[in-house]
Amino acid sequence: MTPLFQIRNLTVDVPGRRLLHGLNLDLPKGQMIALIGHNGSSKSTLLKALARQIPSAGEVHFEGRALSEWPARDLARRLAFLPQSPPPAEGMTVRELAALGRYPWHGALGRFGAQDHAAVDAALHECGLDPFADRLVDTLSGGERQRAWLSMMVAQQAGTLLLDEPISALDIAHAVEVLSLVRRMCQTQGLTAVIVLHEVNMAARFCDHIVALKGGRLALQGTPADLMRPAALQAIYGLPMEVLTRADGQLVTVPA
Numbered sequence: 001m002t003p004l005f006q007i008r009n010l011t012v013d014v015p016g017r018r019l020l021h022g023l024n025l026d027l028p029k030g031q032m033i034a035l036i037g038h039n040g041s042s043k044s045t046l047l048k049a050l051a052r053q054i055p056s057a058g059e060v061h062f063e064g065r066a067l068s069e070w071p072a073r074d075l076a077r078r079l080a081f082l083p084q085s086p087p088p089a090e091g092m093t094v095r096e097l098a099a100l101g102r103y104p105w106h107g108a109l110g111r112f113g114a115q116d117h118a119a120v121d122a123a124l125h126e127c128g129l130d131p132f133a134d135r136l137v138d139t140l141s142g143g144e145r146q147r148a149w150l151s152m153m154v155a156q157q158a159g160t161l162l163l164d165e166p167i168s169a170l171d172i173a174h175a176v177e178v179l180s181l182v183r184r185m186c187q188t189q190g191l192t193a194v195i196v197l198h199e200v201n202m203a204a205r206f207c208d209h210i211v212a213l214k215g216g217r218l219a220l221q222g223t224p225a226d227l228m229r230p231a232a233l234q235a236i237y238g239l240p241m242e243v244l245t246r247a248d249g250q251l252v253t254v255p256a
Helices: 043-050 072-078 094-106 114-126 142-155 172-189 200-206 230-237
Strands: 005-014 017-027 032-036 057-062 079-082 160-164 192-196 209-214 217-222 241-245 251-255
Touching: 005 043, 017 043, 017 209, 017 217, 032 043, 032 172, 032 200, 043 057, 043 160, 043 192, 072 079, 072 094, 079 142, 094 114, 094 142, 114 142, 142 172, 160 172, 172 192, 172 200, 200 251, 209 230, 217 230, 230 241
Parallel strands: 032 192, 032 209, 079 160, 160 192
Antiparallel strands: 005 017, 005 057, 209 217, 241 251
């Protein structure tokens, strides 16, 4: 099967510094993929490059086509990106925020038709937001607000979701809620989600595929089982880690 993303010699530079060093990587389709690594390992940089949000050198193919060759609207219909700090949604209801996801399909001046309304309704329902549809986004809790932004991505009907630290500001209950929602959508709708995460145990619990970066270079690629080994964790984080097995068989790690 052709990988969803084929990344060859991907390099990102900023003045006086190289953030990504000739990265070579394939990302599979239809899975929940974690990007992990220590602070400053360029996880967000990689995600932004995949979303075509920053300049880069090298080659990236998305769905078998060079990323640079995708027209902007066509790309937005196939790929949705949620930054770490979404813009303010002042005075906007949850339904209005979700409706922004339909922009790639009808444009700024296009008419919002029955298909658009149906897509928004389905997105709100999928994200468990029916009771909040007419609430202002600013009045929601952190977990509810994050689900509202996810509903916008679902309404966009893109097959690939790129999420930059979607649980960084959430408590543990809301973090599990958001990652469970993304995992369910990947499993039931065949979506692909590429997610920047800091929490190793969350990555191992919810994701199918792990990509670890260190200093802008690939440190590990594989399954959660490949990650949850003391030697692999120490190579990534530079810290002795102990791996424990819970009663349900789930692997968890703690500093040794």
